[in-house]
Amino acid sequence: MGNAQCGATPKVVVTEIYQSIQGESTWAGLPCVFVRLTGCPLRCVWCDTAYAFQGGTRRPIDEVVDEALAYDCPLVEITGGEPLAQKGCGPLAQALLDADCTVLCETSGALPIDRLPEGVIRIMDLKCPGSGEEARNDWSNIDRLGPADEVKFVIADRADYEWSRDAVRRYTLDSRCRAVLFSPVFGAAPPRDLVAWILEDGLPVRFQLQLHKFVWPPDQKGV
Numbered sequence: 001m002g003n004a005q006c007g008a009t010p011k012v013v014v015t016e017i018y019q020s021i022q023g024e025s026t027w028a029g030l031p032c033v034f035v036r037l038t039g040c041p042l043r044c045v046w047c048d049t050a051y052a053f054q055g056g057t058r059r060p061i062d063e064v065v066d067e068a069l070a071y072d073c074p075l076v077e078i079t080g081g082e083p084l085a086q087k088g089c090g091p092l093a094q095a096l097l098d099a100d101c102t103v104l105c106e107t108s109g110a111l112p113i114d115r116l117p118e119g120v121i122r123i124m125d126l127k128c129p130g131s132g133e134e135a136r137n138d139w140s141n142i143d144r145l146g147p148a149d150e151v152k153f154v155i156a157d158r159a160d161y162e163w164s165r166d167a168v169r170r171y172t173l174d175s176r177c178r179a180v181l182f183s184p185v186f187g188a189a190p191p192r193d194l195v196a197w198i199l200e201d202g203l204p205v206r207f208q209l210q211l212h213k214f215v216w217p218p219d220q221k222g223v
């Protein structure tokens, strides 16, 4: 298991590893092990994982994989922070694939998603204007999407909704990936309004709520 690179065991900086239920995407509700890598070059105004911006522990990939596998759970998500900001993210994903895990990776969409090996399911954000990080979207990622990937929009208000709707139509996103996810910013955009807008426009997207935030307090670390 693990990929030797130039003879050295690659390392990643890890904030936490834990098991929970998957809260988002078409995988929502399933038991899942989360490997949260430290650091992110973005600063979305509604970010709920700012505790992962700094700190963390630099650990060999083999050790991280062993800890994830100890949960005996076939679904593992690499998240952050922005996991693709670490060079070791790809080798970590490959090591988990080699261990027969189904591997999801949550990414901001600001970095090239082909840094991940084939077989990883990418859950890629496109940052709406309300995030404050719209300019960071790497639009060339659209052409890198595969049929198992999912694209997520986190929507704060009507302006974000219209921006997202226009992006879905312009890039025919629903034809490029497994699902297009529309999610209200927790506590900001009224979920009912978002549902009504989607239905009004007949958009081929999947409305979602962040399940974990209904199970645990929104700012609780580790869920």
Ligand code: SF4
Binding pocket: 040, 041, 042, 043, 044, 046, 047, 048, 049, 050, 080, 081, 082, 108
């Ligand atoms: S990309 Fe993710 S981790 Fe980074 S600031 Fe935005 S929401 Fe937070």
